Amino acid sequence: MTNSLRILETVARLGTGTTAKEITEALQMPPATAYRLLNALVGDEYLARTSDLRGFALGHAISGLITAATPxxxxxxxxxxxxxxxxxxxxxxxxxxxxxxxxxxxxxxxxxxxxxxxxxxxxxxxxxxxxxxxxxxxxxxxxxxxxxxxxxxxxxxxxxxxxxxxxxxxxxxxxxxxxxxxxxxxxxxxxxxxxxxxxxxxxxxxxxxxxxxxxxxxxxxxxxxxxxxxxxxxxx
Missing domain, CATH: 3.30.450.40 (GAF domain)
Structure with a gap:
């Protein structure tokens, strides 16, 4: 869970289009671990792939959490x-x-x-x-x-x-x-x-x-x- 949160924080900081390579380099994370977590986060809609399929953006589930938490x-x-x-x-x-x-x-x-x-x-x-x-x-x-x-x-x-x-x-x-x-x-x-x-x-x-x-x-x-x-x- 900690690594998943770190990935989400990295995408939020680097912005839409952040690539898997940028994530692994920023977090010093093994590529196999990063790809496994990225696929899980996309499946749960915490992340979404960009239209060119090269990068990632925050997904609908994150938007829902922000909406629910904001007074x-x-x-x-x-x-x-x-x-x-x-x-x-x-x-x-x-x-x-x-x-x-x-x-x-x-x-x-x-x-x-x-x-x-x-x-x-x-x-x-x-x-x-x-x-x-x-x-x-x-x-x-x-x-x-x-x-x-x-x-x-x-x-x-x-x-x-x-x-x-x-x-x-x-x-x-x-x-x-x-x-x-x-x-x-x-x-x-x-x-x-x-x-x-x-x-x-x-x-x-x-x-x-x-x-x-x-x-x-x-x-x-x-x-x-x-x-x-x-x-x-x-x-x-």
């Missing part, structure tokens, strides 16, 4: 629309974007910051935004969920994968997702999809508050959907 940014216009909505209700409003079957916090409510941001991004099965992503991006579910047991963050976290599959089917049918004491004890959230022109879902608008106020949160579902519709052109 999402939103325009001032999108932020203004969210802030206007926040001023008219008593619940936290967060915008979560979907990146390569993962969650990224795009706009956190400054007055009610997330207390479990790390768990929200890491354990999609436990959050309303995560369940919305898993339900809408059905093909990504095997990739997004761990192969082993699901982590139980609270006594109410769903850890049975068959039960989770049934919940995701309900989310797909209803077009919204909820969590009650599943990500964080004492808190409940509603997530509605943010999509453009009925296309793929690219994010979730989340309303959050104490569990005892969940009924009030649900009453804002229609206004949240309207906001999500207004936001979409500014985000995609």
């Amino acid at each position: 999402p940014t939103i325009s001032a216009a999108a932020r203004a629309v969210i802030d206007e909505f926040r001023s008219g209700n008593r619940f936290a409003v967060h915008l979560i974007m979907f990146r390569n079957a993962s969650l990224r916090i795009a706009d956190e409510d400054p007055d009610y910051p997330l207390q479990s941001a790390f768990n929200l991004c890491r354990y999609p099965h436990a959050s309303a935004a995560g369940k919305l992503m898993l339900a809408e991006l059905a093909d990504a579910v095997p990739f997004a969920l761990p192969r082993g047991p699901l982590t139980k963050l609270t006594p109410d976290t769903i850890t049975d994968k068959r039960q989770l599959a049934a919940v995701l089917a309900e989310v797909r049918a209803e077009g919204e997702a909820t969590e009650v004491n599943e990500l964080e004890q004492g808190f409940a959230r509603l997530a509605v999809p943010v999509r453009l022109n009925d296309g793929p879902v690219g994010g979730a608008l989340c309303l959050s508050g104490p569990t005892e106020r969940f009924t009030g949160i649900r009453q804002h579902a229609d206004s949240a959907r309207e906001l999500a519709s207004r936001l979409a052109p500014f985000l995609f």
Whole structure:
């Protein structure tokens, strides 16, 4: 793995068209080792061959990693629309974007910051935004969920994968997702999809508050959907 990373770093430093000879010379690596690793990296799409087949460039998989790791940014216009909505209700409003079957916090409510941001991004099965992503991006579910047991963050976290599959089917049918004491004890959230022109879902608008106020949160579902519709052109 170390040699593979060194090869990727060399291609990134020398640029598109870097040859196998340049890589072996820069790394003082035996040609047989370099060619074996280069073929593996091309097969996994971390590298791509140039059109003349003489050199290499960074591949699609690297672009995906960069995209997933980079915090999402939103325009001032999108932020203004969210802030206007926040001023008219008593619940936290967060915008979560979907990146390569993962969650990224795009706009956190400054007055009610997330207390479990790390768990929200890491354990999609436990959050309303995560369940919305898993339900809408059905093909990504095997990739997004761990192969082993699901982590139980609270006594109410769903850890049975068959039960989770049934919940995701309900989310797909209803077009919204909820969590009650599943990500964080004492808190409940509603997530509605943010999509453009009925296309793929690219994010979730989340309303959050104490569990005892969940009924009030649900009453804002229609206004949240309207906001999500207004936001979409500014985000995609």
